[in-house]
Ligand SMILES: Nc1ncnc2c1ncn2[C@@H]1O[C@H](COP(=O)(O)OP(=O)(O)O)[C@@H](O)[C@H]1O
């Protein structure tokens with residue numbers, strides 16, 4: 064056996080070895096994610112019934128952090144989006160002399176799509192990254208192990224309050240975003256498009272149907288939970304100190320937004336064809 | 339055997355095997371910790387001391403062997419049983435591991451708040467007593483980030499003993515601290531054992547601190563226990579690795595390379 068032969072074999076071993084390791088690592092990660100989701104469900108729905116308690120106090124704290132504190136930015140962005148949407152719609156609709164339908168477009172587009180989407184992206188940037196950073200820092204500082212060593216379950220302590228808060232505040236923020244976004248449309252309609260306040264609002268109310276609101280809110284609930292699970296997963300899987308925390312925090316935002324868009328496509332199609 | 343041998347074992351470890359992937363860290367560990375004694379686990383950096391500790395408090399499941407804490411096998415326990423057992427165990431982590439989002443007082447009070455139904459006023463008093471014991475009275479309202487390394491360690495002690503545990507674990511209590519603070523922590527461990535009759539397990543690689551606090555010494559090397567006995571015997575033990583530890587001699591690696599490099603440098607000029 065000559066030198067190049069053994070070298071080739073070495074390379075092959077290296078190549079397949081690395082594929083094998085990656086595959087094993089991937090399976091391990093999936094298993095961890097599966098456990099995280101199962102444990103979250105258990106500690107949210109089953110454990111409280113068995114008298115193991117739910118951390119209501121920290122859930123409220125999280126609701127303030129994730130929900131209440133996000134209201135200003137949600138308001139600001141939704142109002143701007145509402146205005147932008149009104150102007151863009153009017154630009155097209157003017158050509159048909161149907162500017163008043165701006166009201167329909169803003170209302171439907173905001174409640175069905177942009178309200179849930181923009182709010183979810185804000186939550187991903189604000190809270191998803193925060194969750195990943197918080198849990199990641201605790202992991203690096205042995206705080207998670209300290210919790211466990213006191214007989215506390217980290218999922219019950221850290222994950223469930225955040226997911227509960229997200230599940231409640233995601234739709235709440237979306238409702239606020241929807242209202243403010245439509246308000247942005249009203250603002251443009253009155254001050255720039257000369258549509259008249261009453262006419263525009265009547266048209267909006269006429270255009271809005273229950274289904275649009277509900278599908279939007281269902282989406283927002285799913286988006287918020289995706290952000291939460293992603294943030295927690297990224298937090299718990301931090302490796303290697305502060306640098307790892309930074310890396311996983313960034314990853315949590317990127318992955319959250321990716322998953323939000325995927326889920327958005329899925330649910331939009333679902334509602335389009337089925338409802 | 340003498341009276342000491344009749345003492346009950348707080349912890350018994352039989353044939354413990356631990357590996358991370360293909361890396362076997364502990365190959366076959368057998369050791370006992372007796373009730374009411376201070377056992378010091380010695381060993382070089384990276385030899386698996388913290389890993390051993392993690393397994394004794396059930397944070398990970400071993401690949402083989404049995405761990406008995408208070409005569410009950412923790413490797414087969416479910417989470418509820420483990421949680422109950424852990425209420426009688428306190429742990430001081432290598433990096434203190436205080437909850438950075440809580441004040442020192444809340445850190446110490448957390449186990450009491452979650453595991454007991456005591457009145458808030460009682461919890462406050464107990465918290466203050468524990469902080470007094472470690473010399474941190476008046477620091478309840480400080481955040482962990484506002485304390486020095488030594489103070490953090492002491493706060494971690496206060497938190498670890500807040501539930502009056504039967505067994506206390508300390509992972510390298512004096513690592514990274516100046517000798518005065520380190521001596522203070524040894525003093526603290528000694529007092530806790532005397533006053534509260536705790537079983538204490540301390541991981542360290544500092545010989546001085548070991549001689550001060552240890553009733554028994556267990557030395558780990560290459561995944562096995564190479565010495566187990568009282569400190570006087572440790573001092574005279576003939577095992578080469580133990581001698582090396584006692585006499586503070588370095589492993590011989592890299593010296594030839596350094597010499598060769600130095601010669602190459604000098605011959606070039
Ligand atoms: N989570 C882990 N994953 C992989 N290897 C680990 C992990 N924790 C520890 N190790 C390895 O186990 C060995 C022992 O580590 P540790 O118990 O921290 O040593 P010590 O506390 O004695 O300094 C080291 O070689 C380390 O690389």
Ligand SMILES: [Mg+2]
Nearest residue numbers: 387388432509
């Ligand atoms: Mg260690």
